Structures are given as C-alpha cells and as structure tokens.
Amino acid sequence: MTATDAPDPAQPRVEGTLKLTGAARYAADHRPAETLHAVLVGAPVAAGRLRGVETAAARALPGVVTVLTAADLPDFPELSPPSAVQVMPFTDDRIRFEGQPVAIVLGESIEAAEAGHAAVLVDCEPDTPVLIGSGRRAPAMGDDPVVFDKGDVDAARARAAVRIEQTYLQAARHHHTMETSATVAQWEFDQWDGDRLTLWDSVQASSTVIPVVSSALTIDADDVRVIAPHTGGGFGAKGYIWPHEILAAAAARVVGRPVKLQLRRSDQFSDVGYQPWMEQTIRLAADADGVLLGVEHEVVNNSGLVDTHVEPATEASKSLYAAPSIRLHQLLERVSLNVPTPMRAPVEGPGLWALESAMNELAESVGVDPLDVRLANFAETSPADGRPWSSNRLREAYEEGARRYGWRTRHSRPREDGPWRIGHGMATCSMGSFRFPGTARVRLSRDGSVVVESNVHDIGSGAQTVLSQIAAEELGVPLDRVEMRWGDTDLPRTGPTYGSSTTMGTGSAVAAAARDVQKQLADLGLADALDAMERAGIDELVGDGSFALPGGAQMNGDGEGTPYAMRTWGAIFVEVGVDPDFGVLRLRRAVGVYSAGRIVNPTTARAQMTGGIIWGWGKATMEESDQEPVHGRWLAKNLSNVAVPVNADIPSDIDVAFTDEFDEAASLIGARGIGELGATGVDAAVAAAVYDAVGVRVRELPILPWKVLAG
Numbered sequence: 001m002t003a004t005d006a007p008d009p010a011q012p013r014v015e016g017t018l019k020l021t022g023a024a025r026y027a028a029d030h031r032p033a034e035t036l037h038a039v040l041v042g043a044p045v046a047a048g049r050l051r052g053v054e055t056a057a058a059r060a061l062p063g064v065v066t067v068l069t070a071a072d073l074p075d076f077p078e079l080s081p082p083s084a085v086q087v088m089p090f091t092d093d094r095i096r097f098e099g100q101p102v103a104i105v106l107g108e109s110i111e112a113a114e115a116g117h118a119a120v121l122v123d124c125e126p127d128t129p130v131l132i133g134s135g136r137r138a139p140a141m142g143d144d145p146v147v148f149d150k151g152d153v154d155a156a157r158a159r160a161a162v163r164i165e166q167t168y169l170q171a172a173r174h175h176h177t178m179e180t181s182a183t184v185a186q187w188e189f190d191q192w193d194g195d196r197l198t199l200w201d202s203v204q205a206s207s208t209v210i211p212v213v214s215s216a217l218t219i220d221a222d223d224v225r226v227i228a229p230h231t232g233g234g235f236g237a238k239g240y241i242w243p244h245e246i247l248a249a250a251a252a253r254v255v256g257r258p259v260k261l262q263l264r265r266s267d268q269f270s271d272v273g274y275q276p277w278m279e280q281t282i283r284l285a286a287d288a289d290g291v292l293l294g295v296e297h298e299v300v301n302n303s304g305l306v307d308t309h310v311e312p313a314t315e316a317s318k319s320l321y322a323a324p325s326i327r328l329h330q331l332l333e334r335v336s337l338n339v340p341t342p343m344r345a346p347v348e349g350p351g352l353w354a355l356e357s358a359m360n361e362l363a364e365s366v367g368v369d370p371l372d373v374r375l376a377n378f379a380e381t382s383p384a385d386g387r388p389w390s391s392n393r394l395r396e397a398y399e400e401g402a403r404r405y406g407w408r409t410r411h412s413r414p415r416e417d418g419p420w421r422i423g424h425g426m427a428t429c430s431m432g433s434f435r436f437p438g439t440a441r442v443r444l445s446r447d448g449s450v451v452v453e454s455n456v457h458d459i460g461s462g463a464q465t466v467l468s469q470i471a472a473e474e475l476g477v478p479l480d481r482v483e484m485r486w487g488d489t490d491l492p493r494t495g496p497t498y499g500s501s502t503t504m505g506t507g508s509a510v511a512a513a514a515r516d517v518q519k520q521l522a523d524l525g526l527a528d529a530l531d532a533m534e535r536a537g538i539d540e541l542v543g544d545g546s547f548a549l550p551g552g553a554q555m556n557g558d559g560e561g562t563p564y565a566m567r568t569w570g571a572i573f574v575e576v577g578v579d580p581d582f583g584v585l586r587l588r589r590a591v592g593v594y595s596a597g598r599i600v601n602p603t604t605a606r607a608q609m610t611g612g613i614i615w616g617w618g619k620a621t622m623e624e625s626d627q628e629p630v631h632g633r634w635l636a637k638n639l640s641n642v643a644v645p646v647n648a649d650i651p652s653d654i655d656v657a658f659t660d661e662f663d664e665a666a667s668l669i670g671a672r673g674i675g676e677l678g679a680t681g682v683d684a685a686v687a688a689a690v691y692d693a694v695g696v697r698v699r700e701l702p703i704l705p706w707k708v709l710a711g
C-alpha cells in the first residue's frame with residue numbers, strides 16, 4: 001500500500017454506535033435463566049468485632065431466597081496478587097473497615113434483595129477506628145523505608161546554594177466508574193467431570209481473574225471461564241480482582257443457581273479500591289542556577305489494616321531529572337479503611353504532584369523560568385541507572401507546548417479578566433512504560449473480511465478501534481471489513497487493560513499475527529491475496545502473533561532486561577482564573593504535548609489525553625474522598641456528595657499534540673503508552689498557575705476555594 005491510499009488514521013470508535021444506542025452489552029446485562037440477585041451487607045462500623053448477623057427477618061420477606069453468612073461460605077485461603085486483598089471478608093470476626101461484607105442477601109429480584117438487605121441486623125462490638133493521619137507508619141516493604149539510594153544526598157544538601165523542602169498532600173479519591181463493578185456467576189455442576197464456572201465480569205484483566213478465583217475457591221483454573229464484554233469504565237478500580245467477584249461465584253455454588261452481584265453505588269466506596277490519601281515530602285538541593293545536586297522524596301500512602309497497597313510515587317523522582325544523588329523512601333500508614341488500589345494515573349501521577357510542585361518552587365527560588373529549570377535538569381539518560389532512553393522527545397514537547405501556549409510571552413498578556421486574576425503554570429508529565437506479553441490471532445477470509453481475536457478489554461478507551469486499525473493497515477483492507485473478538489478468556493491470552501499498555505502490547509501481537517497471515521499469503525506465491533486463496537481452495541488463513549518480553553517476563557515497567565530505559569513524556573501548560581474574593585478557580589486553557597511513541601489513532605489518542613487533563617483538573621481542584629472523623633467511614637456514599645468536573649467546568653480550548661515518533665525498542669508497532677500520561681502533571685501546573693495568579697501556594701489537593709482564601 002502506498003502513502004497516498006493509506007486510510008486516515010483518525011477513525012471514530014468502531015463501537016460508538018453500539019454505545020450510543022444502548023446496544024452494547026455489559027457484564028450485568030447478562031442474565032442466565034434462574035439468576036438470583038445478590039446484595040452485600042456491610043459492617044455498619046469501621047472497627048470492632050462481629051458478634052452476629054440476624055437474618056430471620058430478611059429470610060421471611062417475599063422474594064428473598066436466602067441470606068448467606070460466614071457459616072455458609074467456604075473457608076477462603078489467604079490470597080496473593082492480582083487479588084486486591086490478601087484477607088477475604090468472612091474469614092474472621094474482625095471488622096477492619098465500614099462496609100466490610102458480613103452477609104450476602106440473595107433474592108429473586110433486585111428489589112427483594114434490597115429489601116432483605118434492609119432487614120438484616122448486624123450485631124457488632126465497636127472499637128475506635130484508626131483515622132488517616134493517626135495510623136502507625138512503617139516501611140512499605142521490609143524493614144527499611146529507603147527503596148533507592150544513589151550518590152550522597154546529604155553531602156549534596158550540605159553544599160547546595162538552594163534547598164527546597166516541602167510536604168505535599170493529596171486526598172483519597174474514588175474511581176467512580178459509570179458502570180459499577182459487577183459479576184454474574186454461573187456454574188455447571190457435573191459430578192464426574194467436576195464443576196465448571198463461568199463469570200461475566202466487569203473487569204480490566206479477565207485472564208487474571210482465573211488464578212485468583214480458582215485459588216480462592218480451590219478449583220482447577222481450567223474450569224473457569226471469564227467473559228468480559230464492554231467494560232463501563234475502569235480507571236484501575238477493575239484492574240485487580242476484588243472480593244465481590246469471588247463472593248458471587250461462591251454464592252452461586254452454595255445456592256446452585258446463577259448469581260448476579262452488581263455493586264450498588266454506595267458499595268463501590270468500600271468494596272473496591274480508591275487512590276490512597278498521600279503525604280509526600282520533597283527535598284531538593286540545587287546550585288544557584290537551579291541545577292539539581294540532589295533529590296530526596298518520601299512517600300506515605302494509607303493502606304488497610306491488613307491488606308496492602310503501596311503507591312510507589314517515588315518512581316517519579318528516580319526517572320525524571322538528571323540529579324547526581326537521589327534517595328527515595330516509601331512508607332505505609334495503616335488505617336481503618338478498605339485497601340486502596342492503582343487509579344489513573346497511579347505511581348507518577350501522585351509522584352509528579354509533589355516533584356513538579358517542588359520544581360516550580362525551586363524555579364521561583366532561583367529566579368529562573370520553570371521551563372528553563374526543567375531544561376537545565378534534562379536527563380539525557382535514565383537517572384536511575386544510566387541506560388539510554390528507547391526514545392525521548394521531551395525537549396520537543398517542551399518547545400512545542402511552550403510555542404502553542406505562548407509561554408514565553410505569557411506575562412505580557414492581560415493579568416485580569418473581569419473578576420478573574422489570571423495565572424499560568426506548567427509541569428512535566430511522565431509515566432513508566434508498562435509492557436505485558438500478549439498474543440493475538442488474525443483470520444483472513446476469502447471474501448476479504450478479517451477477524452481479530454485477542455482477550456483485551458475495551459474500558460472506553462478505544463482499544464477495539466485501534467487494534468482493528470492495526471490489522472486493517474497491516475493487511476491493506478478497509479477498517480469496516482475487520483471484526484474484533486475480545487473480552488473472553490477462551491480467546492488468545494493477552495495483557496491487561498491497565499498501565500496504559502494495551503495498544504503497545506496487544507497491538508504488537510495483532511500486527512505480528514497479521515504479518516503471519518501475510519507470510520502465508522506470500523508462501524502461496526501470488527500477489528493478489530484473495531485470488532491466491534481462491535485458487536488454492538483456502539477459505540481462511542489464520543495467523544498467530546505474540547508480543548514477548550525479555551526473559552519471558554510477565555511485566556516490564558521501564559524496559560528492564562533491554563538496553564533501554566522506557567518512559568513516556570510530556571509537558572502541560574495551563575491558564576487558570578482565580579476569583580480573589582471567593583477563591584473559585586476556572587480552567588481557561590490547557591496545552592499538552594506528549595512524547596509517547598507512534599500514535600496509532602489521533603482521534604482516540606486525543607480523547608485519551610483530553611480526558612486525562614480533565615481528570616487532572618478534577619484531582620487538582622475538586623475530588624476528595626474523606627474519612628469521616630468520628631466513625632471512620634467514607635463520608636460520601638453516593639455521587640451527590642462527590643465533585644468531579646462536568647462539561648461546564650471545562651473550556652473548549654484544550655490543545656493536545658504529540659511528537660512525531662516511532663519507538664522500535666518499545667514495541668513492534670512503535671508505540672509506547674498514552675492512556676494515563678495525560679493525567680500526570682496537571683495538578684502541579686494548576687497549583688503553579690494559582691500561585692502565579694494570586695500569590696498563594698497551595699500544597700494540599702484538592703485546591704478548594706477556602707484554601708485559596710486562607711492563603
């Protein structure tokens with residue numbers, strides 16, 4: 001195919017019509033005959049001991065089939081990742097967080113199950129909950145909080161002309177997917193062949209459901225199949241495997257009927273994860289020009305009392321700037337809350353809030369433009385280990401972003417607009433390059449149609465579209481001749497749909513499978529593919545492709561095992577209006593330019609980054625899940641108490657661009673990851689813009705009006 005007849009890569013989503021018309025099927029839309037509806041009953045207190053669960057009144061209600069308690073359920077073993085929890089609910093009488101499941105009501109209808117839920121009496125001996133800020137702090141792993149130490153940070157601080165030391169806080173926040181997590185479990189019981197389980201599950205990684213569910217229920221992994229059609233948002237909440245998935249399967253086995261367990265919105269607060277509350281301290285040592293001599297980064301995130309989630313935000317400081325000395329500390333604080341989990345953007349998302357805020361403070365201290373401070377500390381190679389980057393166009397991203405924004409001339413423009421004081425801020429964006437192995441199958445039929453098979457998930461990011469495009473392009477067929485089969489563990493196994501990894505990994509597997517088909521065609525020896533198949537009497541050619549990591553690794557965060565360090569990069573510039581009387585903030589304009597390897601589809605890619613910037617604005621100025629300070633539960637339990645950006649909060653002027661790049665070291669198709677990159681750096685840029693507008697440094701997210709006024 002020549003460049004002139006190449007199809008436009010900016011394709012709308014292939015599943016758009018299905019979603020707009022309501023025809024797209026989600027996990028809970030599947031209802032096998034005889035399905036029972038399950039509602040979880042949660043502990044009413046955040047700490048204490050469960051004395052008993054009174055179920056008689058609930059059982060007596062019409063339509064309530066049964067109420068399961070610990071006595072009815074199997075003994076669950078301790079679980080390991082990718083299970084989100086190590087200790088399943090129902091395993092002992094300790095209550096570790098409010099909402100911890102203590103009973104499961106099964107009803108013929110959701111209404112009956114809800115009524116049963118209301119009639120269950122939970123008897124607890126309450127205890128004092130451990131609140132965020134008062135829990136015990138301990139190293140996140142092992143006995144030493146220091147997870148990385150290079151050079152001599154203390155000596156660097158001693159000789160530095162400038163020292164910055166600040167602590168940055170961010171609130172916990174929940175993923176709030178539009179489709180709450182849901183599992184439909186159906187067993188086929190066979191006394192000779194053993195029992196087989198099928199789950200229709202709302203997940204980001206169905207293949208990883210199997211090892212967790214099979215070990216929790218002590219059944220054979222080969223006897224579990226997971227079907228995961230459209231997933232109505234994930235953001236990380238559906239990345240790991242949560243207890244409700246296991247409980248749905250366990251309940252269905254006990255009652256001998258299919259069970260549908262869709263978390264109610266209120267359950268979503270405590271039955272799946274959230275981004276932890278975090279406290280980060282950054283210590284920068286620099287010379288008088290702002291050139292870094294040392295970076296020290298200490299991270300504390302809250303976790304559950306026994307279940308552990310570490311948010312490794314220190315990765316940001318290991319990877320971004322050419323500091324000769326770097327020391328990183330990771331700690332946990334265990335409190336009476338459910339366990340947190342990764343949330344878009346994890347790791348560097350929180351890490352850059354702290355590091356990039358400190359870099360902006362450093363720029364001010366030395367009187368250097370924030371962009372120039374970053375250029376002065378540009379890392380030509382990986383600061384962690386000196387490896388060269390697989391590809392890094394961050395300098396271009398800075399330059400192009402500054403040009404589009406008019407960064408260099410920002411203060412020559414009006415500083416006020418009606419009641420608004422106008423401020424400008426910028427930050428670097430970056431994520432690791434999570435790569436997972438994957439496989440795919442491509443079928444070419446004699447009629448010229450193509451089927452792509454790979455067990456990916458489409459969580460709304462456009463995966464089906466992009467993967468279909470890759471096959472169409474490789475085989476030179478129109479996109480509308482390609483059908484994608486996804487979301488079923490019977491299909492070729494591939495990586496999860498998280499870590500911004502899907503296009504890179506599965507996309508490479510699809511490309512390899514399509515090339516396998518091409519090779520078979522070439523072996524048939526004729527130029528015209530379909531003609532060749534016709535003559536050879538072949539109805540279908542099937543190609544297999546895979547994407548593998550060095551040493552057969554199952555995950556790769558930054559190119560481990562290769563000669564290269566791999567990351568994604570970008571620069572975000574924001575213009576924020578601040579009303580000095582009310583402390584209200586408005587996003588007026590944003591420019592993001594990203595270096596992320598090849599961009600397969602500019603339309604879906606732009607949507608990803610725009611969504612990330614909006615998500616970042618929400619983190620910066622609105623989102624906050626508070627632990628209620630007396631009872632220790634989540635304060636909000638429905639969306640009416642949750643502030644997230646809506647259309648009225650967002651200007652039309654969000655300008656997104658990508659550097660022109662092909663990263664052959666990262667993947668066969670030249671891509672790295674984009675999904676979460678857009679959500680990084682925005683918070684630090686917004687805080688800098690607020691400071692630029694009204695001279696108030698807010699170091700605690702979200703930047704609510706009272707914090708601006710208090711400054």
Ligand code: MOS
Nearest residue numbers: 235236344498499
């Ligand atoms: Mo994202 S937290 O990797 O779903």
